[in-house]
Amino acid sequence: MAHRIPMFALLAGCCLLAAAPVTSAHAKEPSVETEPGKGEPEITAAPVAAIAPIPFEETMTGDWGGLRTRLKGSGISLRADYVSETFSAVDGGVRRGTAYTQQIRAGMDFDMGKIAGWSGAIFHVTLNDRRGVGISADYVGNRLPIQEAYGGQYVRLGEVSYEQNLLDSKLNLRLGYFAMGNDLGGMALGCNFVNAAFCAHPLSLSGDSGWYNYPNARWGAAIRYRPRADIALRTGIYQVNPDLGNEGNAFHPFAGGSTGVILPFEVEYDPGLRTDSRVLPGHYKVGVYYDTSRAARLGGGEKVTARYGVYILADQMILREGSGGRGLSLFGQFTANPEASAQITRWYAAGVVKTGTLRGRDADTLALGIVHAQFDPRLRRAHAETAGILEGYAALPAGETAIEMSYGFQARRWLSIRPDVQYIIEPGSFAFRSTRNALALGCQVRMQF
Structure with missing residues (x-):
């Protein structure tokens, strides 16, 4: 059953919790899994005395008395975080x-250089647990999930992997067993949104x-190589196994x-990693992928022998205020997939993010x-023919749009609160129905334990 909470109380509570100012330039919004090892030097053994104490402000529970x-000095780092998303379809x-x-996500990272003398090696273990009700699935009925933290509402093994830095x-x-998207196709700037x-x-x-x-994990091998600081090449090979997405296999990786x-x-170009400090940060990614699995041909006919796609992702700061992180950034996304095998044949996204708003x-x-x-269009055409729609597939919605x-x-360095408004245009597109445009109001809360 959905949890019914008055929206005015929800938003008022968000604003009250966020009232305390944060002026530290080091405060950072928690986000989804990011690229492992990015920008870190090769790990070598270090005595416990060389490890700086973990600042109390970084996590809600602090340093646990040291x-x-x-x-961490012994090579064991503990991490845990929580995110909730409450929305009303109004x-x-x-x-x-x-x-x-x-x-709720919890994990451990083992620095094998300190534990066993394996320089540059890290072993990761992560568990993930999701609970609750989806506003898109149960109320709006749209394809683009209004809540990012919804999907697969159960506890599962999210990662068991071995990472090695070389050269x-x-x-x-x-x-190991981890999410392919940890390394490819991501845009960290996008997690200033909830959808x-x-x-x-x-x-x-x-x-x-x-x-x-x-949090979906499969067996795979990921490779990242930086021929120079501002360019990264990523590739790998990853298992395709739809059955690992079933709750019954949550702890059965084999x-x-x-x-x-x-x-x-x-290929990623990151001008912000150049030595010239005058260069504004940004990320430019171009990628392709090829899935060897046989799949049903959409709209009828024989199976396709493979699936593939291309994507272009870019974000760029265009205005920087001072020496900290304040500034204005733009982003854009485009993907293309063949009609024979793709439910979404084209994807377009664009937006703007302002970091640093009011004074303080x-x-x-x-x-x-x-x-x-x-x-x-193949699916729309096939449905129109089956349903006997005289106007043809053009009478059906061509796609879904979210604004x-x-x-x-950033209420504390370990706590962020995000009031949010979303407007969904043609929310019934992927169900072959005309549905009134939807308005959803809500709030996301993130905590680092």
Whole structure:
């Protein structure tokens, strides 16, 4: 059953919790899984005395009387975080109502250089638990999830992997059971939004192939190489196994059901990593992927022997205020997939993010974005013929659009609160129905334990 909470009380509570100013330039919004080892030097053994104490402000539970620092000095880092997203569908969609969903993630990272003398090696273990109700699934009825933390509402094994940095960290290898999207196709700037269409991967990647994002894990091998500081090349080979997405296999990583492998290649240019401090930061990614699995041909006919796609992702700061993180950034996304195998054939997204808003709110963000997912014309045509729609497939909605505005309060270094507004255009597109445009209001809360 959905949790019904008056929206005025929800938003008022968000604003009260966020009232304390944060002026530290080091405050950072928690986000989804990011690229492992990025920008870190090769790890070598160090005595416990060389480890700086963990600042109390970094996590809600602090340093546990110095225990966390001592464990880190011994090579064991503990991490845990919580995110909740409460939204009300106040107009349009299928019906009105309020829904709450949450995610708790916990894990350990073992620095094998300190533990066993394996320089540059890290072993990762992560568990993930999701609970709650989806506002998109149960109320609005749209394809682009209004809540990023909804999907697979159960506890599961999120990662068991071995990471190795080589060649002065220019080369990074990862082997094991983990999410492919940890390394490829992501846009960290997108997690200044709540809708999963923005945070943190285009849904056309995972919706049209065996591509999978956190918290879904598969067996794989990831390779990242930096020929120079501002350029990264990423590739790998990853298992395609739809059955590992079933709750019954949440702790059965060796379950059968593999249909093939997915082979990606991505090039990223990051001008912010150049030595010239006058260069404004940004990220430019171009990628392709090829899924060897056989899949049903959309709209009828024989199976396709493979699935594939291309993507272009870019974000760029265009205005910087001072020496800290304050500034204005733009972003854009485009993906393309063939009509024979892709439910979403084209994907377009664009937006703007302002970091540092009011005076003394250097870590707050204001974000505005729009995303459009184009529905495969083959599926629309086949449905129109089956349903006997005289006007043809052109009478059906061509795709779904989401517009989102979000304000991120960094209330503490370990706590962010994000009041959020989303407007969904043609929410019934992927169900072959005309549904009133929907308005959803809500709030996201993130905590680092």
